[in-house]
Amino acid sequence: MWNRLIKSRSFYAVVLVLMLLAFALSQVKLETNARPLASPEAIGQLSELEDLNIIFILIDTLRSDRLSAYGYSRETSPEIDALATDGLRFAHHMSQSSWTKCSMASMWTAHYPVRTGVTRSEDAISSEARMPAEILQDAGYKTYALWRNAWVGPSFGFSQGFEVYHSPRASAVPPSVRREKPTTGVAGTDWDIIQSAKDFLLTHGQEKFFLYLHLMDVHQYVYDQDSALFGTSYSDIYDNSIRWVDRLVGVLVEDLDRSGLREKTLIIVASDHGEAFGEHGREGHARDVYSEVVTTPWIVSFPFRLAEPLVVEAPSENVDLWPTLLDLLGLDPIEGADGRSLRPEIAAATGNAEGVEVEKRFAHIDQSWGRKKVKPQAMVAVTDGPYRLVYRDVARGARRAELYKYESDRRESEPIGVSEPEVRKRMIGLAQSYLEQDPASWGDAPEIELDEAQLQQLRALGYQLD
Ligand SMILES: [Zn+2]
Secondary structure, eight states: HHHHHSSHHHHHHHHHHHOOOOHHHHHHHHHHHHEEEGGGGGGGGGGGGOEEEEEEEEEEOGGGGGGGGGGOOOOOOOHHHHHHHHEESSEEEEEEESHHHHHHHHHTTTTOOOHHOOSSSSOOOTSSSSOOHHHHTTTTOEEEEEEEOOGGGGGGGTTTOOSSOOOEEEEEEOEEEOOOOOOOOSOOOOOOOOOOHHHHHHTTTTTTTEEEEOOOOTTTTEEEGGGOOOOSSSHHHHHHHHHHHHHHHHHHHHHHHHHHHGGGGEEEEEEEEOOESTTTTEESSSSSSOOHOOOOEEEEOOOOOSOEEEEEESSHHHHHHHHHHHHHHTOOHHHSSSSSSOOHHHHHHHHHHOOOOOOOOEEETTTTTTTTTTOOOOEEEEEETTTTEEEEEEEGGOOEEEEEEEOOTTTTOOOOOOOOOHHHHHHHHHHHHOOOOOOOOTTTOBBBOOOOHHHHHHHTTOOOOO
């Protein structure tokens, strides 16, 4: 009988129908997990949602103009693009520095580098500073961090407010993964973070949580065979590694979709700085503040879908990031912050409010941050309206200023020289008063003594320190 059945056509017809049914059911399940569609006004009502989780994905060294979500011609970031497609994207966003520690201290505290005082290799964030993780922990969130960049290690004050602040153990690197930056040697890959994040979600996904993931593979130029799509130059490999990290982000998002957590989770993607490819004579980062090293993404995906991507065209910067998120969540603000909530700009982007006046933005680096015996040499960029001024200490107490018509010269390729003396004078005044500001209310940044193990970890990132 069994033989006859196998040979009969109706048997195959039944199998086909069953397969189609199974497929249809799997689609229905996906549909059940899909986030509800909502109008942009729902962003203003996020604070009313109970048990809203937050996943903050920091992709180290990610310049926004290399993401397809920001108009790049190569499809480097389909997964991140998808977050922006039914979420919120800040189109003209900047970080506060091109060096991780300085930039992240400003992002978390919402204070400019000159006020955090975290500008040299020994500086740490004061324990008096009120950090977003502390505010979230006090509001009942389980706070958990996974990181791989030693510059955001706990000794520099970054673990404040995190119940767990963990650097996952490096697992064996799969043979398909390549490393193209010979100077660096951070063990493992970002897969270690994604795997640990999945484990965390499995164990704690039903508690209200804030999960911070600091990914490092773009910094390290790590990618795998499937992401080797764009060529072999240094700059091509950077794109390959974005594609690889983008896929890892997709793995996490898929996990959230499958477990039903996506409908209860806010996902934020941001970066600490960009990367240079010779635009101003240098490769890498952490040495100056030209736009290629401080133009970074900021994308927010909501527990609901927007029918259209919402794009804030007004300028924004990393010091605004946490004031905005804390405001949207209905939590305490950071006292004395330089950054501010961009709720008005978000409302303006929906067409429901007037735009607000654009404020000045600052990026800052101490050019000698890693050289103990060399005095601080500030370099500051001020972006104001159509202009950008890059102002730096040069030899023997002198300072040099380069003015750009940023509006039409986003890559700062042609300084406008002395043709606009009034603008130049005003912008130099802005840079000088930035540098003369008082420290934050918690005072100067404490200095820590770096031990040999720490120095080794930091050198593994490719920095020279003495
Ligand atoms: Zn970094």
